[in-house]
Amino acid sequence: MSVTGNIKVFSGNAHRGLAEEICHYLTCDLGSASTNRFSDGEFNFQIEENARGADVFIIQPTCPPTDQNLIELLVMLDAFRRASAERVTAVIPYFGYARSDKKDRPRVPITSKLIANLIDTAGAQRVLTVDLHASQIQGFFDIPVDHLFAAPIIVDYFQNNPIENLIVVAPDTGGAERARAYAKRLNTGLALCDKRREKANVAEVMNIVGDVEGKNCLIIDDMCDTAGTICKVAEALHKSGANKIYACFTHGVLSGRAIENLSASHLKKIIVTNTIPLCEKAEQLRAEGRIEVLSVAKLLASAIKSIHDETSVSSLFI
Secondary structure (H helix, E strand, C coil), rough: CCCCEEEEEEECCCCHHHHHHHHHHHHCEEEEEEEEEEECEEEEEECCCCCCCCCCECCCCCCCCCHHHHHHHHHHHHHHCCCCCCEEEEEEEECCCCCCCCCCCCCCCCCHHHHHHHHHHHHCCCEEECCCCHHHHHHCCCCCEEEEEHHHHHHHHHHEEEEEEEEECCCCCCHHHHHHHHHHCCCCCCEEEEEEEEECEEEEEEEEEEECCCCEEEEEEEEEEECCCHHHHHHHHHCCCCCCCEEEEEEEECCCHHHHHHHCCCCCEEECCCCCCCCCHHHHHHHHEEEEEEECHHHHHHHHHHHHHHHHHHHHHH
């Protein structure tokens, strides 16, 4: 997957390990830049090599600490714009603030639209991201957005590590389409949780729609924050007679008491991708074999190569 021409890949402080893995697949070096901070916490960024006329890709998920990583991305975009880069692509494996995508209550912001405006204004000419919480966020940008999916990586994992008597479970009605796509590709049945959320980060499972008794269940979601939803779904499945229960999500935010919740849950194993670096507590669960991490580096590297070579990226949108 070697790339040629004037291409440069840079990284902020959010997930340097993923950036290095992407460069490994592209057989190129990670760009040299200073990503330090002043003593008061301000981001002090400087590009340490010539970027004039280059096709620049900045790897920076806006994961926790979200505001800090977002500001880093904006500052880096501005630096490369002022350094006369030919094109600057913001590679955002995890797009923060994606849950605030509509005005569903009085006097609330549509923050994901605001973030899209900031990224555009800062100098991004293209965005590459993975599994947006809401697909319509692509329309919040006035620049091209390549929206990749982790599904091929996850499906491939379960095809190589099959689970007998499997049924895919959507944790809520909003995730039904995603779960249906996984069920179709894994040739399994589909169940659904009817969930009512009274307030942010608090979920209550009301009912399981579908026959899960005696079956091994795979809960599919795009992200896991406090793990409240997934743990309550697992509890409901257990009460409904499910056998072994697995969970799979693209973005492992795992904030608050997420690790404690997952540790005490009925979940046998959790599959997550590395769009976000695992927190220290999650690494302990990984050491115990309860969390397994799949890499999106090759997927992102393929997309970066296609964008740089001006070839179709549509084959990756599956």
